[in-house]
Amino acid sequence: MSEDATPEPGTVYLVGSGPGDPELLTLKAKRLLEEADFVLHDKLPGPKIIELLPDDRRQDVGKRAHGNRTPQWEINERLVELSREGKRVVRLKGGDSFVFGRGGEEAAYLAEHGVPFEVVPAVTSAVAAPGVAGIPVTHRDHASSVSFVTGHEDPTKPESTVNWEALAETGGTIVVLMGVTRLPQYAQALIDGGLSPETPVALVERATWPGQQIATGTLETIVDVRDEVGIEPPAITVIGGVAGTRESVVDFLRNDYSQSGEGVSND
Numbered sequence: 001m002s003e004d005a006t007p008e009p010g011t012v013y014l015v016g017s018g019p020g021d022p023e024l025l026t027l028k029a030k031r032l033l034e035e036a037d038f039v040l041h042d043k044l045p046g047p048k049i050i051e052l053l054p055d056d057r058r059q060d061v062g063k064r065a066h067g068n069r070t071p072q073w074e075i076n077e078r079l080v081e082l083s084r085e086g087k088r089v090v091r092l093k094g095g096d097s098f099v100f101g102r103g104g105e106e107a108a109y110l111a112e113h114g115v116p117f118e119v120v121p122a123v124t125s126a127v128a129a130p131g132v133a134g135i136p137v138t139h140r141d142h143a144s145s146v147s148f149v150t151g152h153e154d155p156t157k158p159e160s161t162v163n164w165e166a167l168a169e170t171g172g173t174i175v176v177l178m179g180v181t182r183l184p185q186y187a188q189a190l191i192d193g194g195l196s197p198e199t200p201v202a203l204v205e206r207a208t209w210p211g212q213q214i215a216t217g218t219l220e221t222i223v224d225v226r227d228e229v230g231i232e233p234p235a236i237t238v239i240g241g242v243a244g245t246r247e248s249v250v251d252f253l254r255n256d257y258s259q260s261g262e263g264v265s266n267d
């Protein structure tokens with residue numbers, strides 16, 4: 001291994017863990033996790049990856065005992081503090097740190113405070129979760145564009161920050177992260193925006209984790225499907241013709257999660 005592959009003391013590595021299967025960690029992420037002096041993580045890397053981290057060199061900065069999140073400013077300060085102690089620090093996030101992961105905010109804070117950092121990209125759940133369900137996010141017959149959007153919006157905001165009507169008009173695939181709770185609102189907004197109620201939709205919960213669940217329906221039926229199957233966060237919603245292609249491959253679709261008996265496919 002080349003010399004520059006060794007993590008530098010005082011450096012923060014913003015590392016994506018991928019969707020949750022340890023075999024989907026990049027080689028670089030795995031090496032950095034082994035060599036880091038300290039790892040700050042939350043729950044989203046998933047149980048299999050978190051159990052690989054040594055207890056005396058990690059801190060869970062996700063939800064605290066009373067269900068409150070550790071504020072971002074506190075995580076930022078902790079990163080700076082650890083780096084100033086000369087530690088080689090990994091900030092581990094689920095998926096890719098720069099896809100709805102606040103990695104950009106952490107990078108900006110580190111730069112402002114003169115802390116050297118490296119970004120280690122990874123497999124985002126936005127692509128991996130549809131993938132393990134047999135759903136390509138683009139397909140020559142169904143979608144030549146894909147939009148990644150958040151379904152989690154501030155309830156105090158009077159209007160949606162996502163322009164669902166405009167998304168409905170793209171005709172491309174729509175992948176919604178953090179979109180379990182507000183599924184009824186945006187499914188309706190997309191129908192109001194002109195998408196057919198028959199548009200295929202898939203929900204993929206805990207992709208590549210033990211207990212992965214996949215459920216499919218249409219814009220019109222998906223809320224009932226969600227409730228019947230009991231889909232809960234973290235889950236990805238895939239909307240568009242591509243979601244319907246799962247049906248033609250599912251009988252031959254194998255992945256370790258279903259083979260091991262850990263996964264459930266409920267559609």
Ligand SMILES: C[S@@+](CC[C@H](N)C(=O)[O-])C[C@H]1O[C@@H](n2cnc3c(N)ncnc32)[C@H](O)[C@@H]1O
Binds near residue numbers: 044099100178207
């Ligand atoms: C704060 S965002 C972080 C996204 C992450 N940075 C990524 O690139 O995958 C959290 C959302 O990511 C999605 N997510 C992350 N990991 C997932 C997984 N293994 N299976 C399904 N959805 C996942 C869910 O929509 C979840 O609510």
